[in-house]
Amino acid sequence: MKQVIVGNLGEIPPASGKVVHIGDQEIVIFRLSTGEYRAVENRCPHKGGPLAEGIISGKFVYCPLHDWKVSLEDGKVQAPDHGCVQTYPIRLRDGMLCIEMVEQLQ
Amino acid sequence: MKKKKLLLIGNGMAGVNVIEHILKLADDRFEITIFGKEPHPNYNRILLSSVLAGEAQMQEIVLNDWEWYGERGIRLHTGIEVTQIDTDAKKVYTDAGMEADYDELIIATGSLPFMLPVPGADKEGVIAFRDIKDTETMIETAKHYRNAVVIGGGLLGLEAARGLLHLNMNVSVVHLMDTLMERQLDPTAAKMLQAELEQQGMKFLLEKQTAELLGEERVTAVQFKDGTTAPADLVVMAVGIRPNVGLAKASGIEVNRGIVVNDWMETSVPHVYAVGECAEHQGIVYGLVAPLWEQGAVLAKHLCGVETAPYKGSVVSTKLKISGVDVFSAGDFTDRPDRRAIRVHDEWTGIYKKLVIQDGKIVGSVLFGDTSDSSRVFKWVREQAELTPEIHGLFTGVGAQKETGNGGSVVASMADDELICGCNGVTKGAIVTAIKDKNLSTVDEIKGCTGASRSCGGCKPLVAQLLQHVKGEEYAADQAPEEAVCSCTTLTRDQVVQAIREQHLTHTREVMHVLGWKNEEGCSKCRPALNYYIGMVWPEEHEDERTSRFVNERMHANIQNDGTYSVVPRMYGGVSTPEELRRIADVAEKYKVRMVKLTGGQRIDLLGVKKEDLPAIWSELGMPSGYAYGKAVRTVKTCVGESFCRFGTQNSIQMGIDIEKRFERLQTPAKVKMAVSACPRNCAESGIKDLGVVGVDGGWELYVGGNGGVKLRAGDLLCKVKTSEEVLEITGAYLQYYRETGRYGERTSEWVERLGLTAIRQAVVEDREYRRELLARVDVALAQLSDPWQEVTQNERLRKTMYEEIHVSP
Numbered sequence A: 001m002k003q004v005i006v007g008n009l010g011e012i013p014p015a016s017g018k019v020v021h022i023g024d025q026e027i028v029i030f031r032l033s034t035g036e037y038r039a040v041e042n043r044c045p046h047k048g049g050p051l052a053e054g055i056i057s058g059k060f061v062y063c064p065l066h067d068w069k070v071s072l073e074d075g076k077v078q079a080p081d082h083g084c085v086q087t088y089p090i091r092l093r094d095g096m097l098c099i100e101m102v103e104q105l106q
Numbered sequence B: 001m002k003k004k005k006l007l008l009i010g011n012g013m014a015g016v017n018v019i020e021h022i023l024k025l026a027d028d029r030f031e032i033t034i035f036g037k038e039p040h041p042n043y044n045r046i047l048l049s050s051v052l053a054g055e056a057q058m059q060e061i062v063l064n065d066w067e068w069y070g071e072r073g074i075r076l077h078t079g080i081e082v083t084q085i086d087t088d089a090k091k092v093y094t095d096a097g098m099e100a101d102y103d104e105l106i107i108a109t110g111s112l113p114f115m116l117p118v119p120g121a122d123k124e125g126v127i128a129f130r131d132i133k134d135t136e137t138m139i140e141t142a143k144h145y146r147n148a149v150v151i152g153g154g155l156l157g158l159e160a161a162r163g164l165l166h167l168n169m170n171v172s173v174v175h176l177m178d179t180l181m182e183r184q185l186d187p188t189a190a191k192m193l194q195a196e197l198e199q200q201g202m203k204f205l206l207e208k209q210t211a212e213l214l215g216e217e218r219v220t221a222v223q224f225k226d227g228t229t230a231p232a233d234l235v236v237m238a239v240g241i242r243p244n245v246g247l248a249k250a251s252g253i254e255v256n257r258g259i260v261v262n263d264w265m266e267t268s269v270p271h272v273y274a275v276g277e278c279a280e281h282q283g284i285v286y287g288l289v290a291p292l293w294e295q296g297a298v299l300a301k302h303l304c305g306v307e308t309a310p311y312k313g314s315v316v317s318t319k320l321k322i323s324g325v326d327v328f329s330a331g332d333f334t335d336r337p338d339r340r341a342i343r344v345h346d347e348w349t350g351i352y353k354k355l356v357i358q359d360g361k362i363v364g365s366v367l368f369g370d371t372s373d374s375s376r377v378f379k380w381v382r383e384q385a386e387l388t389p390e391i392h393g394l395f396t397g398v399g400a401q402k403e404t405g406n407g408g409s410v411v412a413s414m415a416d417d418e419l420i421c422g423c424n425g426v427t428k429g430a431i432v433t434a435i436k437d438k439n440l441s442t443v444d445e446i447k448g449c450t451g452a453s454r455s456c457g458g459c460k461p462l463v464a465q466l467l468q469h470v471k472g473e474e475y476a477a478d479q480a481p482e483e484a485v486c487s488c489t490t491l492t493r494d495q496v497v498q499a500i501r502e503q504h505l506t507h508t509r510e511v512m513h514v515l516g517w518k519n520e521e522g523c524s525k526c527r528p529a530l531n532y533y534i535g536m537v538w539p540e541e542h543e544d545e546r547t548s549r550f551v552n553e554r555m556h557a558n559i560q561n562d563g564t565y566s567v568v569p570r571m572y573g574g575v576s577t578p579e580e581l582r583r584i585a586d587v588a589e590k591y592k593v594r595m596v597k598l599t600g601g602q603r604i605d606l607l608g609v610k611k612e613d614l615p616a617i618w619s620e621l622g623m624p625s626g627y628a629y630g631k632a633v634r635t636v637k638t639c640v641g642e643s644f645c646r647f648g649t650q651n652s653i654q655m656g657i658d659i660e661k662r663f664e665r666l667q668t669p670a671k672v673k674m675a676v677s678a679c680p681r682n683c684a685e686s687g688i689k690d691l692g693v694v695g696v697d698g699g700w701e702l703y704v705g706g707n708g709g710v711k712l713r714a715g716d717l718l719c720k721v722k723t724s725e726e727v728l729e730i731t732g733a734y735l736q737y738y739r740e741t742g743r744y745g746e747r748t749s750e751w752v753e754r755l756g757l758t759a760i761r762q763a764v765v766e767d768r769e770y771r772r773e774l775l776a777r778v779d780v781a782l783a784q785l786s787d788p789w790q791e792v793t794q795n796e797r798l799r800k801t802m803y804e805e806i807h808v809s810p
């Protein structure tokens, strides 16, 4: 596991996402309306839509391209569609957001 | 075989109807000649009220146009009166000196309006309400005069009064009795009607007897027996009609009140028949169209030698054709000691229903405020049905029998032989068969095929319900009036908007919370919709919620399949300059946009732009957003027009630019595309736009509800205006009316069909006061808006949070 520090709190408005490029990886950090953060891969399993631009409702995001609904808890696409996106543990450390990434993924 | 000569006197609804029937039965048996006093082909007299009320155009009410006669080889002489019939020589003579022979003669001369024989009745400005000429006189008079008095508070009088009100006249209705329409309504319903019409601005002078009409050449006032007067520049007499029998009488045909006919519509003279309002059958003369159709069908069959049951008289029902006022009555509904009545009277919603029972049988009914049951009630009255507990339940809405919902099941519960269209005698069964066999999908097609709703149009809602019922779920899903906003709630668009208004809700979360959304934060369907509705209702307070916007409207650019964006700057009216084009070219090169393309909307698209480059591109272009991504006013396409084109009648380019500048950025339920062409060749495709403007000599035509997309639809002519200012005004009112009543995502093509052109025309064209109010509201909405691209380029925070991404090294 490797921790990547991505930035401080203030930058993401509630119910919005922010794209983070880590090397050639594209991850999106969502700030839910509850204030919690979630990080997932910024690529819809359908046709690669940028999830960062979707509408966020509770713990789900709707893909901006064709409206698939993706859970930000486990990355699962909701019925009637299916598929899964990679999720990443994320935590706050000294006011900075850190994503935990598996070493080999870099 | 030599053809028999069939001659018709009276080119009106009853007579021509017989001819239509005969042509269907035996195409070539007769050589047909028609004489008509009016200089028009056969038109729908009933709809003169609608023309007066602005709900129909004069040319729309023609039933059989000139070609119809020609194509069928009918000799038509209009503007000519038959003055004499020689029943021995079987010849008729006319005022134009013509004569014609016949083998069979049909008299269908209709009625004459009854004019009160008071002094002054021959003054200028005193007319009846019977034909096109009267209607035109009223429309013309309203342009120059202010005060109208209608004498007669019956059906015809009230419809005339409503029309004159619509023409902005100050209207008083004089009536001899103390209640209106006393022959069609009981006192309770009559009072409710009066209150409703008073609210619409009509004045009433009840229990007044007209003594004299004052004035020099033209009438100026009405004087009553009690000595009072009322100012009047126009007096419409609607006190009754009498059968037009002078010609028949003079020709030795037996006449009582009307021309006396037997059960086969034969008069006292062989080979001479009578139908319609001029005929009297078993002592009864009818003044409505339903009996005419029944008589006509019998006469046609009789003449063609086809077996038919005899005509046995008709039971009639009445409907008032005043929009917003639902009145129905049938049979004998007066109270008497030997009768009982079931009454439902809801003062809260303004509904009154009465069913009159004699000896256990239903003999009459009055409905006010809600006439959705009328066809079923009419059937009970016609058949003098026994009052059963089931009927009782259906009528009162007590017990389980009364259906809930939008009334779709009213038609479901009707028997196949029940009449849907009373005017034309079309049953439910006939309509269902037509829908299925001919695969019909619109009310208009049904009208064309079966004749249902062809006359007064009162049954249109029922026909629509029946269509929906037959077409089932698939159709319902498409057209269902009561669809929930999304699966997070069961509430409909109207209920939600009403709550936003009444409870002053200004944030999507507030709406979802107060209205008990199943899903606390909504979904991708309802959130943008709520955000729109709130902004529409509270334009000044509402703070646009970016997080409730679909990506394109949040980013103000159109997302592409690979996550890049497209940039479409505004080019008002499709006009650019060399300098502007150079700038666009420079930007395109500098940022290596993947493609520069001309759009179908007469502007330029820069495709394949990276999100992070958007603010810089916008800034360097220095052009406002074209909103090619929004549920908003998009483009106004134009043709070259008068400035260049040899056919152009108007400056379409300037008109288009003016419209676009005036309404750009306006948020709408779905995108709005407009176009201005300078002649009917329509090079800017004005015919398939949400709003299309077409220049004609001396004015502009406005078309609405056109669509060139998924559901191709030609626009409907909304109105004609003279000036560019009026185009802008009506466009503004139209857009605002759409904003206020449209469902989120509903294009004007669907919206126009749902609301009906008439309602829209009334709101944005005819009701000037309402038009002004709509305009004022659209201006408030417009005042809140500014160019979003500029906003982003000037606001660093916005740029950072919305368009920048974070790059960290692993």
Ligand code: SRM
Pocket (backbone or CB within 6 Å): B558, B559, B560, B561, B566, B568, B597, B598, B599, B600, B601, B602, B603, B604, B605, B627, B628, B629, B634, B635, B673, B688, B689, B706, B707, B708, B709, B710, B711, B747
């Ligand atoms: C750029 C353009 C095509 C072009 O290269 O010419 C275009 C591109 C798109 N159209 Fe269109 N339409 C374009 C003119 C039209 C026209 C022609 C016109 O406006 O005269 C029509 C038919 C006219 C009409 O709408 O009545 C048209 C009917 C549609 C429809 C069907 C809408 C409907 O209600 O029937 C959609 C789908 C929708 O809106 O849901 C659509 C949706 C789209 C979207 C926005 C699809 C999307 O949501 O991503 C396309 C964006 C492509 C992209 O990646 O940027 N586009 N589209 C045109 C932009 C015009 C402009 O300058 O603003």
Ligand SMILES: Cc1cc2nc3c(=O)[nH]c(=O)nc-3n(C[C@H](O)[C@H](O)[C@H](O)COP(=O)(O)OP(=O)(O)OC[C@H]3O[C@@H](n4cnc5c(N)ncnc54)[C@H](O)[C@@H]3O)c2cc1C
Pocket (backbone or CB within 6 Å): B009, B010, B011, B012, B013, B014, B015, B035, B036, B037, B038, B045, B046, B047, B048, B049, B080, B081, B082, B083, B108, B109, B110, B111, B129, B130, B131, B156, B159, B244, B247, B275, B276, B277, B278, B286, B287, B288, B289, B290, B292, B319, B321, B423, B456
């Ligand atoms: C404003 C208005 C609203 C109405 N609304 C309704 C309604 O809602 N429902 C309903 O059921 N009914 C309604 N009616 C009544 C309905 O229009 C009449 O019942 C129907 O038109 C009668 O048809 P007809 O053919 O008998 O007479 P008409 O339609 O009057 O036709 C008779 C024709 O014969 C012509 N004619 C007469 N004498 C001669 C002659 N000697 N030579 C040549 N031509 C001659 C006349 O000029 C006329 O054109 C309404 C009527 C009016 C005026």
Ligand code: SF4
Pocket (backbone or CB within 6 Å): none
């Ligand atoms: S027609 Fe319009 S929506 Fe369809 S692919 Fe072309 S641009 Fe896209």
Ligand code: FES
Pocket (backbone or CB within 6 Å): A044, A045, A046, A047, A048, A049, A063, A064, A065, A066, A067, A068
């Ligand atoms: S790419 Fe996400 S739904 Fe199609």
